[in-house]
Amino acid sequence: MKREGFICNAINPFNMGFAEYYRAFPTYTDIHSEEYRRRLEELEPLLIKYMPRRGRVLDLACGVGGFSFLLEDHGFDVVGLDVSEEMIAKAKEYARKRASKVEFIQGDAREIPFEDNTFDYVLFIDSLVHFEPLELNKVFKEVRRVLKPEGKFIIYFTDLRELLPRLKDGLVVGQEYWISKIIPDREEKTVVIEFMSEKDSFRVRFNIWGKTAVELLANLYFAQEVAEKVGNYSYFIIYRPK
Numbered sequence: 001m002k003r004e005g006f007i008c009n010a011i012n013p014f015n016m017g018f019a020e021y022y023r024a025f026p027t028y029t030d031i032h033s034e035e036y037r038r039r040l041e042e043l044e045p046l047l048i049k050y051m052p053r054r055g056r057v058l059d060l061a062c063g064v065g066g067f068s069f070l071l072e073d074h075g076f077d078v079v080g081l082d083v084s085e086e087m088i089a090k091a092k093e094y095a096r097k098r099a100s101k102v103e104f105i106q107g108d109a110r111e112i113p114f115e116d117n118t119f120d121y122v123l124f125i126d127s128l129v130h131f132e133p134l135e136l137n138k139v140f141k142e143v144r145r146v147l148k149p150e151g152k153f154i155i156y157f158t159d160l161r162e163l164l165p166r167l168k169d170g171l172v173v174g175q176e177y178w179i180s181k182i183i184p185d186r187e188e189k190t191v192v193i194e195f196m197s198e199k200d201s202f203r204v205r206f207n208i209w210g211k212t213a214v215e216l217l218a219n220l221y222f223a224q225e226v227a228e229k230v231g232n233y234s235y236f237i238i239y240r241p242k
């Protein structure tokens with residue numbers, strides 16, 4: 001089967017292997033897949049509970065846009081931003097098919113191409129692994145700039161520091177792949193995971209973020225309002241600008 005390309009632009013130096021990763025797993029690239037739908041269903045009740053007022057939303061690192069469409073369906077005015085040309089192209093294709101009004105823009109979360117005080121909400125879902133600490137610092141600073149003073153920053157992530165010791169060689173991931181190697185760097189800031197299938201193998205370097213480190217960085221710019229644990233290793237946190 002020929003897979004469409006999901007090349008994460010070279011703008012981000014920590015994208016090692018992500019093109020193969022996004023090609024291999026529909027979890028982030030096919031909004032109709034069971035894996036993607038499960039993510040939407042898991043977060044929808046939380047988003048609706050904690051986003052009581054309708055308004056302008058920035059879906060930051062939106063990927064192919066599933067969460068943008070979800071919020072549009074709930075009456076929000078949504079912009080999706082992602083650095084990857086392929087992700088944005090696919091998001092626009094989905095938008096055309098759904099007659100969606102979401103505006104999808106290719107751009108960098110470290111330099112958000114919007115004026116100060118533009119958004120009521122900024123959503124940042126499942127994207128921390130792309131950013132090393134100085135980069136994430138830039139992202140958070142930019143999020144505070146584009147949020148309205150009474151706006152909310154909503155972040156959802158898996159605590160990789162907690163999850164990593166539980167990952168084992170041989171663990172099956174998705175329908176075709178298993179983990180064949182786990183290689184953390186000496187300081188455990190990043191981890192290279194090798195995925196293998198009957199047909200191919202590839203390695204991805206993930207930045208390792210734990211809840212404590214995310215909170216420390218976020219606390220420079222935001223005050224925490226809500227933190228909910230989702231499943232065993234993931235967190236849904238809402239911040240307001242300081």
Ligand SMILES: C[S@@+](CC[C@H](N)C(=O)[O-])C[C@H]1O[C@@H](n2cnc3c(N)ncnc32)[C@H](O)[C@@H]1O
Nearest residue numbers: 061062063082083084087108109125126127130
């Ligand atoms: C795991 S996907 C998650 C996408 C989406 N939030 C979701 O939950 O389906 C992470 C996304 O981050 C994007 N990304 C990585 N670096 C970025 C950057 N510097 N600026 C904007 N997006 C970036 C990738 O292109 C990818 O689409």
